[in-house]
Amino acid sequence: MSVGINHFIFLSAVLFGLGIYTIIGNKNIIKIYFGIVLLLSASLINFVTFSNFNGFNPEGQITIFILSALFILLIFIGGLIGYNYYKQYGSIELEQ
Amino acid sequence: MTYDIIYYVFAVVIVLSALVCAFSKNIMRSAFALFLTLIAVSALYVILHSELFALVNILFISGIAIMILIFIPKIKFLFSTEESQLNKTHFISVITISLLVAIISSIVASTRWQRFEINYDVNSYTLIFSKFMPLVILVAIIASVIIFLTKFILKKNNS
Numbered sequence: 001m002s003v004g005i006n007h008f009i010f011l012s013a014v015l016f017g018l019g020i021y022t023i024i025g026n027k028n029i030i031k032i033y034f035g036i037v038l039l040l041s042a043s044l045i046n047f048v049t050f051s052n053f054n055g056f057n058p059e060g061q062i063t064i065f066i067l068s069a070l071f072i073l074l075i076f077i078g079g080l081i082g083y084n085y086y087k088q089y090g091s092i093e094l095e096q
Numbered sequence: 097m098t099y100d101i102i103y104y105v106f107a108v109v110i111v112l113s114a115l116v117c118a119f120s121k122n123i124m125r126s127a128f129a130l131f132l133t134l135i136a137v138s139a140l141y142v143i144l145h146s147e148l149f150a151l152v153n154i155l156f157i158s159g160i161a162i163m164i165l166i167f168i169p170k171i172k173f174l175f176s177t178e179e180s181q182l183n184k185t186h187f188i189s190v191i192t193i194s195l196l197v198a199i200i201s202s203i204v205a206s207t208r209w210q211r212f213e214i215n216y217d218v219n220s221y222t223l224i225f226s227k228f229m230p231l232v233i234l235v236a237i238i239a240s241v242i243i244f245l246t247k248f249i250l251k252k253n254n255s
Contacts, residue, residue, distance in 0.1 A: 005209060018114045
């Protein structure tokens with residue numbers, strides 16, 4: 001059986017699960033930030049896969065470019081929030 | 097056939113490095129595992145006819161690398177290899193999330209797709225070396241400038 005759409009969706013589901021585990025299983029701000037990056041990359045794999053559904057659709061690629069610009073902004077803002085948290089509280093571990 | 101082999105190799109790399117990123121207790125190790133995951137994901141974008149977005153994704157990785165390499169040295173205790181005591185493996189959440197992944201994958205597997213296969217014949221990797229060649233050079237220049245600036249900033253902070 002050749003590799004089709006559902007192989008890629010399965011891969012993105014695995015990445016999505018690992019991202020969610022990284023977010024809820026860690027109390028370190030930087031690890032939570034890594035989990036958000038894993039979630040974003042899982043969603044982008046889905047977008048790229050469905051742009052290949054039933055031939056090649058360039059509309060999906062346009063959506064991906066807009067989303068990736070938003071994601072880069074979001075990543076930088078998240079890093080700044082983590083750094084300011086460290087400056088204010090002296091630690092990057094979230095308290096219980 | 098070759099596309100199948102490429103897919104399986106990069107899928108194994110993605111899953112293993114994402115597991116290291118999720119379960120490793122050393123933060124620097126999980127950071128570099130995250131970079132490896134994202135680079136392997138951009139290799140999958142090349143298979144899926146979006147070479148341009150693969151290049152953009154490499155810029156995205158370098159942006160995350162700057163964030164981590166600039167901000168982690170300021171938080172000095174992260175460089176120590178001692179493991180964080182607060183990060184313990186939660187078995188209940190592992191089981192719940194693996195159930196979620198199983199449900200999603202069973203839904204995907206039981207769907208009757210209109211057209212299951214991806215047309216790999218449209219793809220031509222020569223586009224990277226002909227049409228997108230200026231962009232490749234631009235990405236290389238931007239990435240090298242970013243690395244140089246990071247080194248400069250780190251040197252300035254250390255002195």
